[in-house]
Structure formats: C-alpha cells, structure tokens
Amino acid sequence: MPTTTIAHQHNRLTFLLRLLVRSSLSLKRFFEYVLSHPQGGELLRFVFLGTVMETGRALALKVPEFVKSFFQVNAHFPRADISHEWISTYIEHHNVWRGSRFRTFTVVAKDTTRITDREVPFRSHDGYLDAVYTQAWDPELFFWRRRWITVYVDDNGLTLQVWSLKRGVLDELIQEARNFYQSRTVPPPIVLNDTSGSLVTAWFEGGDFSYTWILEYLQAQDGIMSENAQFCISTRQPDAGWSRRARNSTPSTANQIHALPMRAGSAHRFRWRNYWVQANLIAGGPQITILIHTSDKSVIFEFIEAARAHYAAASMSRVNVHLTNFGNWGRVVTKSRRAYSTLILPEGIKENLLADVREFLDNEECTSCYWDDHVRQSVLPHPSFQLEPPRTYLIQHPHRRGYLLYGEPGTGKSTTVHALAGELGMEIYFISLASPGIDNHTLGELFHSTPPHSILLIEDIDCAFPSRILDSTQLDEHGQPTEVLKPRSLVTLSGLLNILDSVASQEGRVLITTTNHIEQLDPALIRPGRIDMQIKYNLATAEQLQDVFHRFYPSADKTGPDLPKMAFRPGPGIDVDALAEAFAQAIPQGKYSLAQIQGFLLGFKQDPAGAVRDVGTWAADVTAREAELKALRQREAENAPPVLRGSRYSPVGWGNPSGGWGNY
Numbered sequence: 001m002p003t004t005t006i007a008h009q010h011n012r013l014t015f016l017l018r019l020l021v022r023s024s025l026s027l028k029r030f031f032e033y034v035l036s037h038p039q040g041g042e043l044l045r046f047v048f049l050g051t052v053m054e055t056g057r058a059l060a061l062k063v064p065e066f067v068k069s070f071f072q073v074n075a076h077f078p079r080a081d082i083s084h085e086w087i088s089t090y091i092e093h094h095n096v097w098r099g100s101r102f103r104t105f106t107v108v109a110k111d112t113t114r115i116t117d118r119e120v121p122f123r124s125h126d127g128y129l130d131a132v133y134t135q136a137w138d139p140e141l142f143f144w145r146r147r148w149i150t151v152y153v154d155d156n157g158l159t160l161q162v163w164s165l166k167r168g169v170l171d172e173l174i175q176e177a178r179n180f181y182q183s184r185t186v187p188p189p190i191v192l193n194d195t196s197g198s199l200v201t202a203w204f205e206g207g208d209f210s211y212t213w214i215l216e217y218l219q220a221q222d223g224i225m226s227e228n229a230q231f232c233i234s235t236r237q238p239d240a241g242w243s244r245r246a247r248n249s250t251p252s253t254a255n256q257i258h259a260l261p262m263r264a265g266s267a268h269r270f271r272w273r274n275y276w277v278q279a280n281l282i283a284g285g286p287q288i289t290i291l292i293h294t295s296d297k298s299v300i301f302e303f304i305e306a307a308r309a310h311y312a313a314a315s316m317s318r319v320n321v322h323l324t325n326f327g328n329w330g331r332v333v334t335k336s337r338r339a340y341s342t343l344i345l346p347e348g349i350k351e352n353l354l355a356d357v358r359e360f361l362d363n364e365e366c367t368s369c370y371w372d373d374h375v376r377q378s379v380l381p382h383p384s385f386q387l388e389p390p391r392t393y394l395i396q397h398p399h400r401r402g403y404l405l406y407g408e409p410g411t412g413k414s415t416t417v418h419a420l421a422g423e424l425g426m427e428i429y430f431i432s433l434a435s436p437g438i439d440n441h442t443l444g445e446l447f448h449s450t451p452p453h454s455i456l457l458i459e460d461i462d463c464a465f466p467s468r469i470l471d472s473t474q475l476d477e478h479g480q481p482t483e484v485l486k487p488r489s490l491v492t493l494s495g496l497l498n499i500l501d502s503v504a505s506q507e508g509r510v511l512i513t514t515t516n517h518i519e520q521l522d523p524a525l526i527r528p529g530r531i532d533m534q535i536k537y538n539l540a541t542a543e544q545l546q547d548v549f550h551r552f553y554p555s556a557d558k559t560g561p562d563l564p565k566m567a568f569r570p571g572p573g574i575d576v577d578a579l580a581e582a583f584a585q586a587i588p589q590g591k592y593s594l595a596q597i598q599g600f601l602l603g604f605k606q607d608p609a610g611a612v613r614d615v616g617t618w619a620a621d622v623t624a625r626e627a628e629l630k631a632l633r634q635r636e637a638e639n640a641p642p643v644l645r646g647s648r649y650s651p652v653g654w655g656n657p658s659g660g661w662g663n664y
C-alpha cells in the first residue's frame with residue numbers, strides 16, 4: 001500500500017475521533033447546563049417518557065396488524081363488480097343484516113325502476129322484488145362454517161375479514177356465494193358492463209342467420225322479464241284473435257303481443273336451464289347481446305344450438321321467407337306450410353318440377369366432376385409441367401339450378417314456390433329487383449350470402465329490363481309522345497348476368513324467377529345454365545276450373561288433409577261432380593286466373609249451386625271491368641310517367657297485381 005494512502009486514512013480516523021470526543025464534551029456540557037437549571041431535569045424526564053410511550057403505542061398498533069396478517073384473510077368486493085352481487089346476495093340470504101344490533105340501514109330494492117313481469121311466480125305478492133337491507137358503515141358479524149366473518153359495507157363496496165390461516169377459505173366462500181346466486185330463482189340485476197369476465201357474452205348481428213334463431217328463441221322463452229312496459233305488437237292474421245303468449249300455436253295462427261320491444265338498450269332476463277341469461281336488444285344494428293351468468297364458455301354454444309334447434313323445429317310446420325333489408329338478409333316472414341298437392345296445375349307440371357328439384361338436391365355432393373380441356377390447357381404453363389394428382393385440376397359443374405315460372409298474374413307462380421319450399425323443407429330468400437337499395441353490388445352480396453339448400457326467389461325478373469313507355473313530355477314531329485326506356489330497377493342486365501354466372505353464386509341453391517312478361521326478357525338471361533327449366537302458367541283451363549271447384553266443394557267420398565278447414569260437406573241430393581262440370585262450362589277457358597276464380601268462390605263457401613248459377617254473370621262483369629281498366633291504364637300511361645311496379649313483399653305498391661292480397 002503506498003505511504004500517501006496510509007497517511008490519508010490515518011488523518012480521517014483522527015478527525016472522526018476528535019469529532020466524537022468534542023460532541024460528547026458538548027453533550028456533557030449541554031446536560032450539565034440543563035441540569036443546573038431548576039426545570040431542566042423535569043424537561044428531560046418528560047421527553048424520555050414521551051419517546052417511550054410513542055414507541056409503545058406504535059408497537060401496539062403494528063404488532064397486532066403484523067400478527068393478524070398471519071391469521072386473517074381480507075377481501076374487498078367493489079360495488080360495480082359481479083362478485084359484489086354474489087357475496088351481498090349470499091349474506092343477505094343469511095340474514096346478516098336482520099340480526100344487526102344497529103338501527104341504520106341502506107335499503108336497496110333492486111330493480112324498482114324496472115317494471116317486472118307480473119306473471120313471474122317467484123316475485124313477492126305484488127310482483128316486485130323484496131327490498132334488501134344492508135348495514136351502513138358499522139361492521140357486522142356473519143357466522144359461516146364454524147367461523148366468524150366480519151362484514152364491512154361502505155360506498156365503494158363490501159369487505160370481508162375471515163380469521164383463518166388458510167387463504168382458501170375465501171375461495172370456498174366466494175364459490176358457494178356464486179353457486180347460490182346462480183341457482184336462485186330471483187333474477188340478478190341487469191348487468192350493464194361486465195368487466196369481471198365472469199359472464200359469458202355473445203353478440204348476434206342482424207342479417208346473420210343466428211340473429212333470427214336467437215330472436216325467435218327469446219320470444220319463445222317462459223317468464224321472460226322485460227325492463228320496461230313497452231310491447232312489440234305482432235299481427236299476422238287480420239281475423240285471428242289475440243294471444244298474450246302464443247308460444248304453442250304457430251306464429252301464423254294467432255296475433256301476439258310479445259314483451260320484446262326492439263328498443264335500443266332494452267334488456268331482458270330469463271332463466272335458461274340452470275343459468276340466468278340477460279338478452280340486450282340493440283336497435284340500429286340490429287344486434288342482440290346474450291350474457292349468461294356462468295364462466296363456462298361451452299354454455300353459450302349450448303344456448304345457440306338450442307336456439308337453432310328450436311328454429312328448425314318451428315320451421316317444420318311453416319315456410320320461412322327471408323326478406324332483404326338494404327342489401328342484407330333481414331326480416332323473416334313465416335307462412336304455414338301449404339301442401340304441394342293443393343297446387344292446381346295441368347297434369348304433370350308440378351310433378352316434373354318437384355322431381356327435377358329433388359334430383360338436383362340429391363346430387364348436391366356433385367357427381368358431375370369432369371376434366372375441362374380448355375381450363376387444363378390454360379392452367380398448365382408448359383407441356384413439360386409435372387402433372388399434380390388429377391384432383392387439382394378437377395373442374396366442377398356449377399351446382400345450381402335455375403327455373404323461370406312465367407305467365408298471367410294470379411295463376412299460381414308464387415304459390416308453387418311456396419308449396420315447393422314446404423314440400424322440400426327449404427327456406428325462401430326473396431329478392432325484388434325493384435326494391436330500393438338493390439343494385440348490382442347488393443344483389444351480388446345477397447346471392448353470396450344465401451345459404452345452400454335454399455330457394456332464391458326473384459319475382460318479376462323483368463324489372464331488370466327497362467320498360468318502354470310513352471313520354472308525353474317528349475313529342476315527336478307528329479306531336480305524339482315518344483317511346484322511351486324507363487329503368488325499373490337499379491340492377492342492370494349485365495350486372496344480373498354476371499352475378500348469375502359468378503362463382504359467388506351460392507352453389508347448391510335453387511334459383512326461381514317469375515315474370516308476367518316473358519317477352520321482355522333478354523334471351524341471354526334465360527339460356528340454359530342460367531335458367532334450366534321454364535314453366536308456363538296459363539289462365540284456368542276447364543280441368544283447373546273443375547279442380548278448384550272440387551277444392552271448395554269436395555264430393556262426399558273425398559276426405560283428407562288437403563281439404564280446407566271450412567270445407568263444405570255435401571248434403572243429400574247434391575251432385576258436386578255434375579256441378580263442377582257445369583261450373584267449368586259456364587265460363588270460357590283461358591280467360592280467368594285461378595286467383596280470380598278463388599276470389600269468386602269465397603263468396604259462396606257453402607253454396608255450390610249458387611256459384612254455378614252466378615259465375616256467368618260474374619265472369620261477364622270481370623271482363624267488362626278489365627276492359628274498362630285497360631282503357632283507363634292506357635289513357636293514364638299516355639298522360640303520366642309510370643311508377644315502379646311493386647311486389648307482394650316490397651314497400652313499392654301494395655297487394656298483388658292479381659287483385660288479392662299477397663301470400664306472405
């Protein structure tokens with residue numbers, strides 16, 4: 001070690017020693033001075049005692065805390081958290097507050113702001129929940145599993161203190177409280193925002209098929225509690241009665257009031273299997289949020305599956321028609337199934353159609369794969385290219401089939417589609433090209449999102465073609481209105497053809513188009529590959545007239561499920577067959593639609609002879625009225641620009657052109 005460093009350290013030590021000696025001397029002098037003073041001794045004693053007492057007090061406070069931390073478990077449950085609900089509900093149930101020696105309470109009547117469903121049996125006698133008392137500020141004791149738990153309530157929530165060496169005791173308590181909460185019959189309060197992650201939440205967007213399943217499933221739930229007193233009224237039948245809850249009847253047989261207002265932010269709770277479920281209906285989207293009081297994620301899948309199965313079961317007895325909502329699949333209209341045998345068509349037509357669609361559906365697995373030489377050549381870059389296994393180059397026949405039903409209004413085109421869907425258990429996806437918001441793009445999207453094994457129905461496909469009209473604002477050199485082309489849809493022919501051919505066109509779906517004006521269709525549209533089968537619908541033939549007559553007035557030997565409910569039963573002496581023949585002869589063939597004939601016969605439900613007697617006069621009347629109407633329309637067309645033709649589903653125009661109301 002260098003001599004300079006040793007000298008330096010020696011200096012520091014000497015300095016410290018000197019400092020110590022001097023400070024001891026100063027302290028000694030200070031005490032001598034203080035003690036020489038008369039009150040000095042008193043003051044020193046006081047300071048000494050104060051220090052000892054303060055140290056003792058601090059130790060008395062800290063040591064129990066320190067010891068407690070080994071023997072006590074504390075847990076805080078913040079008010080907004082669902083765990084707070086579990087614990088507070090559990091200790092409420094154990095009458096912690098009822099036995100309290102204190103007399104100051106916070107009273108919480110959960111849900112008083114919400115009108116509850118008075119039909120729910122587990123409410124108190126007036127339909128409201130009992131008010132719940134909680135003790136404010138003062139701790140309360142709760143005896144649980146042979147130990148005392150101290151409960152503190154404040155504005156922030158609830159705190160529990162348990163004397164135990166094991167932390168697991170709290171886990172057990174929370175688990176028990178949670179199981180109790182989830183198993184009881186009193187509904188949990190509405191959860192606005194689950195931040196705890198202890199509930200399972202799923203969103204269902206309008207336009208998705210699952211949305212329809214869930215909505216329908218919600219409406220079928222027993223004892224659903226709505227948070228307000230607004231009702232969504234659903235009328236489907238002009239003459240059917242009201243039913244508060246028409247769950248057991250098919251939707252089309254009774255009008256209903258259901259307590260599921262599609263109001264933004266409305267929430268509904270119900271018990272599903274062993275869980276409490278909260279459904280939030282959010283308008284605008286529309287959207288449904290399902291919150292299930294469980295942390296088991298598989299429950300949500302069970303719920304969705306139950307909803308889907310419910311929908312499928314309900315659909316057995318009806319036909320679902322999906323309508324468009326500005327470019328998406330939206331509302332679903334349901335219609336009870338119509339027996340295929342009730343179609344009145346010339347022999348062979350309906351049988352052929354049914355067989356053709358059946359065959360198409362049976363081949364859904366695509367048996368017609370083949371090598372396409374053209375594609376093969378264009379795909380392979382060079383003859384020396386190493387062929388991969390042939391599957392790579394297999395080209396599949398587009399698996400879709402198109403039908404065109406055309407003919408006069410009211411001859412049964414839509415009825416055929418409806419009966420066919422019912423017969424084959426398919427759903428109808430209905431598009432009106434004249435609907436607002438349907439253009440090439442949205443039509444493509446709709447095609448794309450149509451599920452397989454469904455019928456895509458485009459009624460009045462002629463709308464894709466502009467109609468020729470006389471424009472009275474543009475006169476030719478002779479002063480006559482000129483003929484102009486007026487578009488009736490935002491969909492163009494080229495757009496439509498592209499969509500029909502595109503790969504986006506859903507494979508395995510049946511396209512059915514209808515029109516009253518086949519002459520307006522471009523041949524490109526109805527070529528095979530796009531339209532594979534065309535069926536012409538004629539005005540009623542003599543056979544059809546007899547057939548429809550028999551539907552209204554079955555002969556005595558005819559019974560069966562096809563007969564209408566109000567079916568006429570022939571009395572003695574009434575020869576229905578002879579009357580049917582007379583009926584068919586009383587009016588000319590091929591002049592009236594079956595819709596018109598049905599309308600007439602409805603006026604003679606129990607009087608076949610009256611129908612035969614009056615049908616001639618009625619027919620003459622109809623012909624005269626039609627001639628008048630035709631002349632009037634012609635005059636109107638010359639003077640006013642035409643309006644877009646509506647369809648039975650679309651908001652443009654009401655009812656159906658054949659004079660009756662639409663089917664759906």
Ligand SMILES: Nc1ncnc2c1ncn2[C@@H]1O[C@H](COP(=O)(O)OP(=O)(O)OP(=O)(O)O)[C@@H](O)[C@H]1O
Pocket residue numbers: 342343344345407408409410411412413414415416515516537593594595596598656657658660663
């Ligand atoms: N061939 C038919 N078989 C059974 N019912 C028919 C037939 N034709 C018409 N009807 C009855 O007439 C009503 C109207 O028929 P539908 O709507 O099917 O005619 P449409 O040809 O589709 O008419 P539009 O071209 O105006 O759409 C239906 O209620 C249906 O019961």
